[in-house]
Amino acid sequence: MVITVTLNPAMDKTLMVDNFKVGAVNRANISRYDIGGKGINVSKVLKEFGVDSLCLGFLGGIWEQRFKDTLDKRNIKHDFISIKGDTRTNTKIVDINNNVFTDINEPGPEIATEELELFIEKFNHRCKVEDIVVLSGGAAPGIPKDIYKTLIDIAKKKGTLCILDADGELLKYGLEAKPHIIKPNEHELSKMLCQEITTKDQVIQAGKKLQSSGISKVLVSLGEKGSILTAPEGVYEAEGLKVKVKSTVGAGDSMVAALIYAHLKGFTPEDTLAFAQATATATVMMEGTEACSLNHVMEMVEMSKEKVKELK
Numbered sequence: 001m002v003i004t005v006t007l008n009p010a011m012d013k014t015l016m017v018d019n020f021k022v023g024a025v026n027r028a029n030i031s032r033y034d035i036g037g038k039g040i041n042v043s044k045v046l047k048e049f050g051v052d053s054l055c056l057g058f059l060g061g062i063w064e065q066r067f068k069d070t071l072d073k074r075n076i077k078h079d080f081i082s083i084k085g086d087t088r089t090n091t092k093i094v095d096i097n098n099n100v101f102t103d104i105n106e107p108g109p110e111i112a113t114e115e116l117e118l119f120i121e122k123f124n125h126r127c128k129v130e131d132i133v134v135l136s137g138g139a140a141p142g143i144p145k146d147i148y149k150t151l152i153d154i155a156k157k158k159g160t161l162c163i164l165d166a167d168g169e170l171l172k173y174g175l176e177a178k179p180h181i182i183k184p185n186e187h188e189l190s191k192m193l194c195q196e197i198t199t200k201d202q203v204i205q206a207g208k209k210l211q212s213s214g215i216s217k218v219l220v221s222l223g224e225k226g227s228i229l230t231a232p233e234g235v236y237e238a239e240g241l242k243v244k245v246k247s248t249v250g251a252g253d254s255m256v257a258a259l260i261y262a263h264l265k266g267f268t269p270e271d272t273l274a275f276a277q278a279t280a281t282a283t284v285m286m287e288g289t290e291a292c293s294l295n296h297v298m299e300m301v302e303m304s305k306e307k308v309k310e311l312k
């Protein structure tokens with residue numbers, strides 16, 4: 001089973017407003033709500049790939065039932081801890097006329113000590129040998145910064161494969177537990193190593209350094225430039241594909257889902273990278289937070305394979 005952890009889910013509320021003006025009364029033409037959070041996004045893409053997963057984390061308040069109903073409708077398993085606080089709403093204001101996008105993200109509910117303990121207990125109970133666990137995204141207030149280290153330590157003792165996709169201190173402490181796979185972007189990598197990483201050589205050196213510290217695979221995503229995978233077999237580069245970009249939201253999350261799919265299918269590192277890049281590219285070609293389909297990814301794979309090369 002694949003387990004995805006979302007410690008601070010958010011209801012993504014998108015408002016379409018023509019000529020959005022700060023400090024004025026604006027009228028929205030359209031509003032829509034999508035369940036979100038990085039782990040949940042990974043689960044959505046996995047579903048498109050025909051891979052079942054279980055979503056864990058915290059839910060509370062008015063959105064709790066809406067999340068559960070939506071996951072049920074999508075046939076995605078879930079076992080969240082019910083909390084006293086309210087799951088947050090992240091608002092996106094989209095002004096198509098002027099091509100201006102404004103995001104207002106809430107911090108999320110305070111997680112009580114007992115709620116966190118219940119979660120850790122559940123996580124411990126759920127992780128099994130041969131499972132894959134994805135730890136991604138930020139944590140709600142009240143959750144200690146070393147939470148991913150705690151969870152990876154638990155999972156590794158059970159023989160579970162751990163994938164970490166986080167930022168800042170959550171990533172820094174998480175790395176101490178040596179997850180099997182990480183997927184930082186350029187910015188996260190720079191912060192992690194406390195040095196500005198801008199060139200390809202720097203990314204390669206960083207990947208090798210992380211690998212020698214005990215992390216088996218490091219996939220660094222470089223936005224439109226593509227990505228670099230450091231695997232036990234070697235280092236591989238995928239030059240970015242030039243496509244019409246509609247939204248880059250969730251591109252990194254879809255890559256994490258692709259890594260899982262590639263692992264389950266036993267892909268070579270070259271094919272893993274080509275598939276991950278094809279998935280991310282298919283995602284950026286979609287509006288909003290919609291997950292890409294496996295058919296669309298497969299259409300992109302051949303093009304993506306041509307962009308992959310081993311770096312000697």
Ligand SMILES: Nc1ncnc2c1ncn2[C@@H]1O[C@H](COP(=O)(O)OP(=O)(O)OP(=O)(O)O)[C@@H](O)[C@H]1O
Nearest residue numbers: 185221222223224226227245250251252253277280
């Ligand atoms: N503008 C773009 N054009 C083409 N491909 C893109 C673009 N932006 C992102 N991608 C694809 O998506 C992948 C992941 O993007 P990015 O490095 O921005 O991830 P991220 O910052 O982790 O994203 P997320 O917001 O999901 O966390 C890239 O490696 C690339 O394949």
Ligand SMILES: [Mg+2]
Nearest residue numbers: 165185252253
């Ligand atoms: Mg990311």
